[in-house]
Amino acid sequence: MTSWESAENILCIRLDTIGDVLMTTPAIRAVKLSHPRRRxxxxxxxxxxxxxxxxxxxDEVIVYDAPWLKATAPRLNSIPEYEMAQYLRSLKFDGAVIFTVYSxxxxxxxxxxxxxxIPLRLAHCHENPYQLLTDWVKDPEPENFVRxxxxxxxxxxxxxxxNTDEKRLSLHVPEKALAVVDDILQKLGIDxxxxxxxxxxxxxxxxxxYPPEKFALVVRTLVMEMGMQVIFTGTESEQELVAEIQRMIIAADAIANLTDNLSAKSASFHSLVGCxxxxxxxxxxxLSSLLISNNTGPVHIAAAVGTxxxxxxxxxxxxxxxxxxxxxxxFHDVPCKYCYKSICPEGHHQCLDLVTPESVVNAACELLGVCGAKLRLKR
Known part of the structure; x- marks a missing residue:
């Protein structure tokens, strides 16, 4: 009979996106290192x-966009679930660990x-799964506490x-990617x-x-008043958002009659959105000193690389x-917090809208003061 102690071929299931996968890596490490031949x-x-x-x-990745995940688009041509089950059966896994948020x-x-x-199946679950899970951990969240x-x-x-004592997020940055970005930074004239x-x-x-006009105020202060260098990042679809923020920065300086400084200072903010x-x-x-971001995937990438x-x-x-x-x-504390909604149900966005640009700049300066201001060329 298969046991977790002897199981070598393990399927880990995390059907969410980048940040969720990264936040699962300490647990995956614990599973991996608990057996010398574990895959x-x-x-x-x-x-x-x-x-x-x-x-x-x-060791291996299987791509599967599950229809029971919120982010999965409606299917056109897809592998039915029974075909996925047949494929997984062919790989003869000893056990499966299913990682989910409590919702x-x-x-x-x-x-x-x-x-x-798959003979061993582990997951948190609120309701009794009977035979679907061999190892059922009754989910204590959110009724008893939230972790x-x-x-x-x-x-x-x-x-x-x-178990593992090494609880950091896991991510290896390839040398080729470091070399590419090093070259980009040199061409941008990053000091x-x-x-x-x-x-x-x-x-x-x-x-x-966070509102784009407030991002503009933050970046303008960091660049124009504090002499920092800023690089915007984002997906291809966010190019217009970043272009709008850049226009707001330039317009604010024109209004403030700082156009003499603009040509020199504007070289200190760049966009690599979609690049x-x-x-x-x-x-x-x-390679950067600090990330300022909404709570999304790059936050967890930064955490994984120690920024x-x-x-x-x-x-x-x-x-x-x-x-x-x-x-x-x-954040700004609000009575409607922890709504788990993609669109603000109250329509006011106050948990973010009431965060002042000054507080963002102050937080950035505190972290740069603690962690050093130079570009950190880590290898």
């Missing part, structure tokens, strides 16, 4: 697979694993004897003796976006703050 396959979404390839503890139901994933004849997402998953695998701040103003959920692969974004964050973060934290979920790095989490 880890991650079943994850199309979005999650981009970062999974950079995680050393993961997700693990039972669809458990059922696929059951159909795949950080990283700790939640570490606690889950701890129930089967998988290694001055702070380099990455600003990521986008987010998939509207409820997690970087994920590995290159990780390299940029590793401090100012996290503009919409109070949609309390579990996803930066893990194990110097950081400042900025």
């Amino acid at each position: 880890i396959t991650l079943l994850t979404s199309s979005a999650g697979t981009a970062v999974a390839s950079l995680v050393p503890e993961i 997700q139901n693990p039972l669809p994933s458990a059922f696929v694993c059951y159909l795949a004849d 950080h997402e990283v700790q939640r998953q570490l606690d889950l695998v701890g129930t089967i004897g998988c 290694q003796q001055r702070p380099l701040v990455v600003v990521h103003p986008g987010a998939t959920a509207a409820s997690r976006r 970087l692969k994920l590995s290159e974004l990780a390299a940029l964050l590793q 401090p973060v100012v996290d503009l934290y919409a109070l949609t979920n309390p579990q996803h703050t930066p893990w194990s790095i110097p950081h400042r989490v900025l």
